[in-house]
Amino acid sequence: MKLNIIQQRGLWWGISTMLVLISLVAMAISWQQFGAPLRPGLDFAGGTRLQLTRACVATDSCTVGLDVSEVRQVLAQQGLDSSSIQVLGDDQQVLSIRTRNLDVEERTTLQSALDEAIGPFDPGSTQIDSVGPVIGRQLLVSGLLALLVSFAGIVAYLSLRFKLDYALLAILALAHDVIVTAGVFAILGLGLGIEVDSLFIVSLLTIVGFSVNDTVVIYDRVRENLKLNPGSHINDVVDSAVNQTLSRSINTSLTTILPLVAIFIFGGQTLKYFALALIVGFLAGSYSSIFVASSLLALWRERTGQAYSGDPDEATPQSEPQSEPQS
Amino acid sequence: MAKYRAWLGVILALTIAAVVVITQLPTRLGLDLRGGSQLTIQVQPTEAIPTVTEREMEAVQTVVEGRVNGLGVSEAVVQQLGNNQLLVQLPGVSDPQQAERVLGGTAQLEFRAQRAGTDQQLQIENQILQGHLGELAALQAALPPNGAITSETQARIDRLQADIANSEAAIVALFEPSTLGGDALTDAIARPTSGTLWEVVIQFNNEGGNEFAEISRAIAGTGRTIGIFLDNRLLSAPTVNVQYAETGITGGSAVISGNFTAESARDLEIQLRGGALPLPVEVVENRTVGPTLGRDSIQRSLYAGLAGLVLVLVFMAVYYRLPGILADIALIVYALLTWAAFNLLGVTLTLPGIAGFILSIGMAVDANVLIFERTREELRSDKTLYRSVESGFFRAFSSILDGNVTTLISCLALFYFGAGLVKGFALTLGIGVLISMFTALTCTRTLMFLAISLPQFRRPSLFCPGLNPVRPNPVRP
Numbered sequence: 088m089k090l091n092i093i094q095q096r097g098l099w100w101g102i103s104t105m106l107v108l109i110s111l112v113a114m115a116i117s118w119q120q121f122g123a124p125l126r127p128g129l130d131f132a133g134g135t136r137l138q139l140t141r142a143c144v145a146t147d148s149c150t151v152g153l154d155v156s157e158v159r160q161v162l163a164q165q166g167l168d169s170s171s172i173q174v175l176g177d178d179q180q181v182l183s184i185r186t187r188n189l190d191v192e193e194r195t196t197l198q199s200a201l202d203e204a205i206g207p208f209d210p211g212s213t214q215i216d217s218v219g220p221v222i223g224r225q226l227l228v229s230g231l232l233a234l235l236v237s238f239a240g241i242v243a244y245l246s247l248r249f250k251l252d253y254a255l256l257a258i259l260a261l262a263h264d265v266i267v268t269a270g271v272f273a274i275l276g277l278g279l280g281i282e283v284d285s286l287f288i289v290s291l292l293t294i295v296g297f298s299v300n301d302t303v304v305i306y307d308r309v310r311e312n313l314k315l316n317p318g319s320h321i322n323d324v325v326d327s328a329v330n331q332t333l334s335r336s337i338n339t340s341l342t343t344i345l346p347l348v349a350i351f352i353f354g355g356q357t358l359k360y361f362a363l364a365l366i367v368g369f370l371a372g373s374y375s376s377i378f379v380a381s382s383l384l385a386l387w388r389e390r391t392g393q394a395y396s397g398d399p400d401e402a403t404p405q406s407e408p409q410s411e412p413q414s
Numbered sequence: 415m416a417k418y419r420a421w422l423g424v425i426l427a428l429t430i431a432a433v434v435v436i437t438q439l440p441t442r443l444g445l446d447l448r449g450g451s452q453l454t455i456q457v458q459p460t461e462a463i464p465t466v467t468e469r470e471m472e473a474v475q476t477v478v479e480g481r482v483n484g485l486g487v488s489e490a491v492v493q494q495l496g497n498n499q500l501l502v503q504l505p506g507v508s509d510p511q512q513a514e515r516v517l518g519g520t521a522q523l524e525f526r527a528q529r530a531g532t533d534q535q536l537q538i539e540n541q542i543l544q545g546h547l548g549e550l551a552a553l554q555a556a557l558p559p560n561g562a563i564t565s566e567t568q569a570r571i572d573r574l575q576a577d578i579a580n581s582e583a584a585i586v587a588l589f590e591p592s593t594l595g596g597d598a599l600t601d602a603i604a605r606p607t608s609g610t611l612w613e614v615v616i617q618f619n620n621e622g623g624n625e626f627a628e629i630s631r632a633i634a635g636t637g638r639t640i641g642i643f644l645d646n647r648l649l650s651a652p653t654v655n656v657q658y659a660e661t662g663i664t665g666g667s668a669v670i671s672g673n674f675t676a677e678s679a680r681d682l683e684i685q686l687r688g689g690a691l692p693l694p695v696e697v698v699e700n701r702t703v704g705p706t707l708g709r710d711s712i713q714r715s716l717y718a719g720l721a722g723l724v725l726v727l728v729f730m731a732v733y734y735r736l737p738g739i740l741a742d743i744a745l746i747v748y749a750l751l752t753w754a755a756f757n758l759l760g761v762t763l764t765l766p767g768i769a770g771f772i773l774s775i776g777m778a779v780d781a782n783v784l785i786f787e788r789t790r791e792e793l794r795s796d797k798t799l800y801r802s803v804e805s806g807f808f809r810a811f812s813s814i815l816d817g818n819v820t821t822l823i824s825c826l827a828l829f830y831f832g833a834g835l836v837k838g839f840a841l842t843l844g845i846g847v848l849i850s851m852f853t854a855l856t857c858t859r860t861l862m863f864l865a866i867s868l869p870q871f872r873r874p875s876l877f878c879p880g881l882n883p884v885r886p887n888p889v890r891p
Binding site: 195213214222237292307332341342347362 | 705
């Protein structure tokens with residue numbers, strides 16, 4: 088397999104631009120609806136989520152799934168009409184209720200009311216998540232801060248190991264991956280009501296780490312090829328660097344995404360969408376490293392008059408192992 | 415080859431050590447996996463105290479710790495979080511509602527005069543209480559650290575806690591109720607007296623000073639005590655000398671002396687200050703996972719992890735052949751070393767942590783993939799097997815280093831800014847990345863060089879399928 092990255096760069100950039108535009112539009116629509124680019128989950132918006140599982144000791148109590156309208160009635164009696172209710176699980180025996188932030192008295196009342204009307208529920212399988220508005224803001228701010236700091240750290244490290252232009256283009260590719268992942272979740276939020284929590288920020292950061300890894304491997308090869316072939320045009324250098332690292336890119340993406348697919352299929356509810364975010368991000372990351380970051384580097388060098396490497400920094404050879412003759 | 419034999423020895427020793435660590439040291443599971451409550455408590459500033467300082471936080475923490483002990487949860491953790499929050503972890507708590515109610519209230523400090531004729535009773539009740547407390551502490555200290563409590567032990571703990579509550583109630587009953595509480599106390603300071611002895615000075619506001627004078631006058635010289643209660647638990651019961659029988663202790667300040675060491679005086683000081691604290695606390699976050707639910711998610715995640723690992727191992731062996739199989743061995747060593755590192759460092763494994771671990775398995779393969787791809791390239795350009803393998807490692811190194819450092823940068827940012835679950839993920843992923851670099855560069859390398867030192871493995875086709883060994887003039891792609 089041989090890819091003509093440079094020749095078809097219009098196509099690659101077109102695909103990326105379209106994905107980014109769709110993502111931005113989805114986030115804009117989402118902003119109109121929820122006041123945030125993505126549908127904010129409990130962690131960021133604050134509130135209380137109760138997840139209750141019906142105790143099925145008496146088997147005949149579990150033949151029918153839970154009835155949402157019954158639950159809604161109980162909630163209405165407590166003055167919690169605007170809460171969202173979901174029935175989960177294979178047998179429709181798990182109830183997930185998201186309300187405004189309840190204090191302990193309100194929550195106890197609600198739980199016993201539900202227990203009486205619909206239950207009994209198994210206390211061993213109960214999950215309570217209650218997040219006050221202060222904590223929500225704190226989680227959001229710390230998450231965004233972590234994202235910015237790692238961007239800055241990566242730029243600093245790459246400028247040190249490569250050059251500033253490599254670093255900035257790598258960050259551009261990263262921004263692409265982050266925007267596309269966020270866009271997919273904006274669409275999922277609009278279409279399926281999927282919310283993002285603090286694990287989503289974690290997945291964005293992991294995507295950043297992974298995708299820059301991908302870009303670095305290709306840039307590393309570009310730098311090496313520039314050293315080995317000082318006279319060739321940057322377009323050819325980039326093309327062969329991408330093709331030389333192509334099977335590595337595919338295999339690494341495959342081995343990383345395999346476990347994630349396993350988590351997406353077998354893992355519990357909590358990790359399902361975390362794995363999905365990573366899968367989307369890693370795919371976007373591989374795409375942008377192979378097709379976008381590399382061709383942008385070529386374009387940049389060409390435009391700035393560095394199409395042929397004459398840069399003494401770039402030509403400093405790394406010492407080869409003693410036994411290895413220079414090829 | 416002697417060098418690689420030595421390395422093989424090191425790797426074998428490390429692997430055996432890892433297996434020993436895994437079997438001997440327990441893996442610490444987070445509350446989301448074993449069930450339990452995690453509460454974040456925020457200290458609210460008031461008009462009187464607009465900023466919460468370290469001194470106040472210390473006092474509040476002591477009060478909260480006292481209440482947590484009252485809940486009788488073994489292995490509970492109370493940690494300061496930021497500058498005005500406390501994180502409380504209650505593994506296996508059975509009644510999260512009760513915990514939240516008890517932890518969320520404002521501390522109740524009270525000064526009460528002992529009722530007449532209860533001297534002996536107080537002594538007896540106190541002895542019984544100390545006995546119970548001692549037994550409970552001994553019991554909890556002997557618990558296995560992994561929280562596997564037999565129902566028998568649990569029953570004994572429950573009974574002791576009931577007894578302690580009864581004793582405390584009995585002691586409270588020996589004192590007159592009073593209105594002199596923490597809001598009247600302005601400060602408490604521990605200070606050394608002569609030699610190694612310490613005392614605690616307490617200061618009241620005007621109103622409180624008058625009330626304290628009243629109480630102290632009533633009991634001065636009678637041998638009865640002033641009971642200082644925090645959340646209905648007796649902290650200290652000092653007597654008042656007969657010289658104060660006329661006026662009581664006036665002036666709004668008093669000294670509690672006795673057999674205080676520096677440590678016990680400081681304890682009392684902090685407890686008093688905590689009780690005096692007019693700062694309300696509020697539970698701002700509650701994450702509770704039932705024990706059965708936790709067990710369910712750990713099982714699912716483990717299945718997912720194993721399935722993912724098996725798929726990766728199969729892929730490597732099929733695609734890269736001999737090196738792939740060697741990488742698989744290195745990968746298993748990697749998994750064992752990482753698991754052992756978690757146990758050794760006391761990493762608490764949460765659900766995202768397990769995800770981080772599984773992800774790091776996928777990423778650990780990357781280093782091997784880079785090396786093998788390079789080796790194949792060199793083989794295709796007609797180098798000898800030995801040189802190809804050697805330069806595969808050499809040339810892949812800078813990519814491996816750069817890729818891992820950038821991942822580590824993200825991990826650091828996550829660890830530094832993140833909280834709770836997020837921190838766990840960053841830590842496990844970071845440890846995984848570091849160990850994967852070690853195993854890729856030492857373990858895979860050692861195995862590869864040992865393999866090519868054996869004649870039966872020295873066939874390039876085992877390393878690169880489809881390689882035509884008689885191709886006369888190889889062209890670089």
